[in-house]
Amino acid sequence: MYLTIPHNISKKYLYQDIFRKHMRRKIVGQGHNSKAVTLPISWIRENKLSAGDELEVESQGKSLILSAAKVTGPNKVVLDIKSKDMMFKRYLNSLYQFGYDEIEVRCEDELPLNLIESEAKEMIGCEIVSHTGKSCIIKSMATELSSEFDVMLKRMFLIIRMMFDEIVDEMQRKDCDKDKLQEIAGMEQINNRLVYFCQRVLNKKGYKEPSKTTFMAIILNELEQITDSLRDLSMLLSESRDMVSKDTVRACAKLSELFRDLYGQFYSFDTKRVGKMKRKRISLYSDCYKLLGKSKGNATDMLALHHILEGLGRIHHLNIGLVPMSLEGK
Template sequence: MKRRIVQHGSSSLTITLPIKWATKYDLKKGDELELEMSGPILMVSTTKEIASPKKEVSVSDSGIFTKNNLSHLYQLGYDEIVIRYEDPSTLEEIKRRIVGCMGYEIIDQKENRVYIKSIATTIETEFDTLLRKSFQITNEMARSVLEALEKQEFEKLKEIRNMESLNNKFTDICLRILNKKGYKVPKRTMQIYEIVKNIERIADEFKYICNTFESYNKKISKEVLLAFKESIDYYLAFYEMFYKFDPKLKKKLYLGRKGLVKKYSTALEKSKGTEAMFYHHLINIVQKTYDGAGGYFALVL
């Protein structure tokens, strides 16, 4: 897109804003814009949000309304939602899921219809804090699962598993912010989005490990525990590198994946039952960590 420079007086130069962009963000005369200069590049941005339209959903049209449907609407950035339903169980499903959508509240309820609205504003300006919290919950979940398995305290896994739901709260609102506002570096929104998704997926794998061993009653071998610790160390290397770049960690992440995946794949082929499923989850942890790291490598270019 090109714009012609217009001179006003002896010292002022102006350009016009694209009307489509100005309309999208409801910009008017007198509004302030942020300008950032970087060599020959001048970046113009606004702190105004895109007006999010209301979304009305008919359960009969979609066949079934699940908890994931509400999460997807939340992530997409809708501030007001109307859901029409016939089966009362749909409302109960919505009530269970809305607890995990920070800022969403049921503001009205009529016959076969529920109205949901976002009452959060300031929290959506704190993306970096929310992302760090997502990492930290996943870190703690990893360490807690490992400790429970090392001590054969399988009864603790049910409680640890609940941390995944807390993680979802933070990753969901991160995705919501990215869909509504984009990332602070607009051209890198896609990369940071992929990082958030993979943090969520890694936490899912730790939850699946909790499910796998929750009712386990055998001693876990040292080889299995060592393999688990290796996968956690691989993930934590990604976390550390995200907040403080280290060439050694980049090398570990980039070159270490194939060796770990090969090692766990071989162990999986030799294992049965619970241990085989366990190695499957370790492969996923390593692969999803690598995918997240790939987003990071693109993010910092």
């Protein structure tokens, strides 16, 4: 998932917000029992602070986080759209993930309110609070808590596990339940809402362990891509008249098992499991490519194997990243 930014947002502002500024400061002695550090003047000016203002100080292990306690007003943005430009839905969602608390949507012709309402439902905690014929305001009605991130992330893992289990069950049946497969595909939208919310939390507050914020953003992206592959596989099976081979069903079951291993690694990392997962991955890659050679006459089989290989690649990317994260601080 890539962040799409409308043309009317300054690139300078974007770069300042996305890329964290790392600076070094020396500790200065101040009396017998106190120490002090100076604050960057650019940060002081950006937050409109002056001598005597209070700061929030939060200790997180080896990190000390300073936040401006002064309220500078809601975070607002205006989005200009055209009703026939369907990309506005992506712009809107990106602004939500970016952390804006109030989004005013303006349309030069008739406002596509139904489409905007549909998109707003994907934005956890936000509602349309007012609208006219050519504009509307979407406002955040809730405060995002950093503590909610881990809960939402675990729900994503569990939803993907459920999707895997139910897809394999349907593939093993002689007659797939088309409605059930479409229901499984619909779980992707549930996961998307969780991904968007968690991206918003990271952009607004960062992760509870600041050094892992970037990695958590990568995890969200990879989990969303895995969900997309499972959605596409479900829709393929629901719309196709052809059955997939038993070998392809077994390949999907092995992929499901690998994802369960990944889930175990994320919440309880084990170096011994790394080698086992690597051997399983290499074996599954080999099996899938051999099956592709045998499935030239069955388009459904070939496409199903393509989605399985997509998911396998995403799981591999996540597994690689878990190693340095798990060893941090040891």
